[in-house]
Each structure stands twice: as C-alpha cells, then as structure tokens.
Amino acid sequence: YGEDEQEQTILDELDLVTPAQTDIEPTGQLCETYGSAALCLDGHSAAFCNYDVDGGGNLIFDFGACVAETEIECVPGDVKTVDDEICGQVQASCLLDGVGMPMWAQEGCSQEGDTPLVLRFDDAPITMIDAEATPAATFDIAMSAGSCISTDWPSAATPWLAVDLDHSGSIDGGHELFGSGTDLADGSKADNGFLALAAFDGNHDGVVDARDPRFGELLLWRDHDADRRTGPGELETLTEAGVDSLAVRYGIDRECDARGNCAMERSAFSHAGGRGELVDLHLACQ
Structure with a gap:
C-alpha cells in the first residue's frame, strides 16, 4: 500500500x-x-x-x-539545487527529452561566463568578434559587482534577443538582454537566458508568441559595427524580423570555441523563412 x-x-x-x-x-x-x-x-x-x-x-x-x-523522476517546470564538483551549487530544471521522458538537466555555472541569448537563423554559425578588435567598446552583461566588461561579441548575423525596459531606444546593459544580467521577479539574477525568457510566457504554454501580452516588447539587436552601443537601424521587433515564436523549453549541448566562449542551452524558434536555434551564449572574460 x-x-x-x-x-x-x-x-x-x-x-x-x-x-x-x-x-x-x-x-x-x-x-x-x-x-x-x-x-x-x-x-x-x-x-x-x-x-x-x-x-x-x-x-x-x-x-x-x-x-x-x-x-517519472520529476515534474516538468520543477527546479532544484544540486552540487557540482567544479561549480559548487547549481540549479537543475526538469525538462522533457525527445520522447517525452521527464529528466533533470543541470545548468551551467559562473565559471562558464556570463550568458545572454542569441538567435541563429537557418543554422548560421555563431561568429564572434574578438574583444581586442574593439578595445574601446565595453558592455556590462552581468550587471553585478565584479562584472566583466571585456568579452568577445557576436556578429550581427546572430543577433541578441533584447527588451528596451526603459523605452530609451537603446539597449544599455545585460538587464535588457536575456541571461545572467536579467533581474527575475524574486529579485535574483537568472541562471540562464531561458529562465529570463520564461517571464514573457504569459499563458504558460511553453512558447513565447503573439498570444503572450509582452511579445511585442521583444527585440532583435544586430550590432552591425560591434561598438556595443545601439545605433540607428540596429533594433527591430520580432514581427519585423519575421520571428513568430520562441520555445522556452531547452536542451543542453555544450560547444566551446578556443577563447572559452560556450554555446550551451538551446531551443528552437520559428520565423518566416523556416526555423532557427535560440542559443544561450556563455561569454568568457577576455
């Protein structure tokens, strides 16, 4: 019994x-x-x-x-804290694998860099611009004490997902991207960009799309000149970019470059030209 x-x-x-x-x-x-x-x-x-x-x-x-x-080892949406030999205590989320089996997926940690989301359209490679190429350009991604402001930077082909919280017409720091600089409702910082994005899933269906009240606030930032400042024509709404929906559920597939930047958490998004990949990019301090 x-x-x-x-x-x-x-x-x-x-x-x-x-x-x-x-x-x-x-x-x-x-x-x-x-x-x-x-x-x-x-x-x-x-x-x-x-x-x-x-x-x-x-x-x-x-x-x-x-x-x-x-x-059934966990309930989708549950989170817990686990011990990691390298990172100490990190968060794990209950996700579904490809056949629908609930499983615990461990997050990354601070040793793997600050993390915002970028969009890969049609399998475009994530091309990074070395921090040394723009030495005068800085941007506070983590928005916390001791933040690293010198990191490599993705090219305009893989834009940042952003939100202009203060309606200034520019993206001023990591708090307006989706990642470790995002302030969550409880006052803590997001462990990854998908936890930050989940706040925009107003109807809790696992997808951020036009049925969610805040979908219209989401922007793509293509920093064409890599100066880490928002210039004319660099911001566009998801609708203008043809992006229809962003999946909040993610899997983990860690791939790092020679400079320590790691693409880790990943999900899908749909757009007018087909599908793309939403990637949480962990940036190493340079």
Missing part, C-alpha cells in the same frame, strides 16, 4: 489534462501546454505534452510516449 500511495502522489503532482480521445492512448494526440500530462489507459502511466518543429518551421504540440509512474 505504501508504494501505491507514493506512486499515486507522483501522479497527483502532475498537471493532468484530458486528451481529445479518451478511448485510445494520448500518445500522438495534440495538446496545448508544454509539460502538462494525460493519464494513459492503464491508469499507472502518463504521457507528457511536448513539442517539435515541423517542416514549415511551426511548433507542433503533442503527447509523447506513456511513461510509467515509477519512471
């Missing part, structure tokens, strides 16, 4: 919804909210609402494979 009671508690923690057809397994049926779950026919397993990008660049939500309650 004790084991059954514990397993039932795990299912009780899930955000359960009813699929359109209740006489068949939910797997493959359409759903609306990332991380919600539907009971499978055996009553002891659940399928989680996940998403993918179709050939046209559109985000498609459907239920994944049925997962036995004994295999």
Whole structure:
C-alpha cells in the first residue's frame, strides 16, 4: 500500500489534462501546454505534452510516449539545487527529452561566463568578434559587482534577443538582454537566458508568441559595427524580423570555441523563412 500511495502522489503532482480521445492512448494526440500530462489507459502511466518543429518551421504540440509512474523522476517546470564538483551549487530544471521522458538537466555555472541569448537563423554559425578588435567598446552583461566588461561579441548575423525596459531606444546593459544580467521577479539574477525568457510566457504554454501580452516588447539587436552601443537601424521587433515564436523549453549541448566562449542551452524558434536555434551564449572574460 505504501508504494501505491507514493506512486499515486507522483501522479497527483502532475498537471493532468484530458486528451481529445479518451478511448485510445494520448500518445500522438495534440495538446496545448508544454509539460502538462494525460493519464494513459492503464491508469499507472502518463504521457507528457511536448513539442517539435515541423517542416514549415511551426511548433507542433503533442503527447509523447506513456511513461510509467515509477519512471517519472520529476515534474516538468520543477527546479532544484544540486552540487557540482567544479561549480559548487547549481540549479537543475526538469525538462522533457525527445520522447517525452521527464529528466533533470543541470545548468551551467559562473565559471562558464556570463550568458545572454542569441538567435541563429537557418543554422548560421555563431561568429564572434574578438574583444581586442574593439578595445574601446565595453558592455556590462552581468550587471553585478565584479562584472566583466571585456568579452568577445557576436556578429550581427546572430543577433541578441533584447527588451528596451526603459523605452530609451537603446539597449544599455545585460538587464535588457536575456541571461545572467536579467533581474527575475524574486529579485535574483537568472541562471540562464531561458529562465529570463520564461517571464514573457504569459499563458504558460511553453512558447513565447503573439498570444503572450509582452511579445511585442521583444527585440532583435544586430550590432552591425560591434561598438556595443545601439545605433540607428540596429533594433527591430520580432514581427519585423519575421520571428513568430520562441520555445522556452531547452536542451543542453555544450560547444566551446578556443577563447572559452560556450554555446550551451538551446531551443528552437520559428520565423518566416523556416526555423532557427535560440542559443544561450556563455561569454568568457577576455
């Protein structure tokens, strides 16, 4: 009885919804909210609402494979603190893998640099401009004591995701990007750009798009001259750039260059030309 009671508690923690057809397994049926779950026919397993990008660049939500309650190690959206040998205490988030299995994904840490989001259109490579190439240009990404203001800088081909919080017409620091310089609602700094972006997911469906009230505030900053100042024509809204939606759910695929800059957390976005990749870029201090 004790084991059954514990397993039932795990299912009780899930955000359960009813699929359109209740006489068949939910797997493959359409759903609306990332991380919600539907009971499978055996009553002891659940399928989680996940998403993918179709050939046209559109985000498609459907239920994944049925997962036995004994295999559900976490509830999507949960976070916890874990010990890391190098970084000390870091945060881990409960995410869904490609088949819809909940799993803990550990975040990066401060040793891997300050982190804002950039957009890769159509698999364009992330090309960095060395800090030494623009020695007079500085930008405070972390917005905290001891911040490094000398980092490499992405080219205009992979623009920053930004928000002009003070409506000044310029991006003035990391607090107006999406990453470790972002102030969260509880007063803490975001561990990564996707946690910062989640604040714009007003309807909590796992995607930031036109259905969210603040979608119109989001901007792309293409710093064409790499002077780390917002110049004429460098800011455009997502709508102007043809970007339709940004996925809040992310996976981790760490890839670093010779200068210590690491592309780590990643998700998808859709735009008029197809699909792209939203990347949390950890910048090393130079």
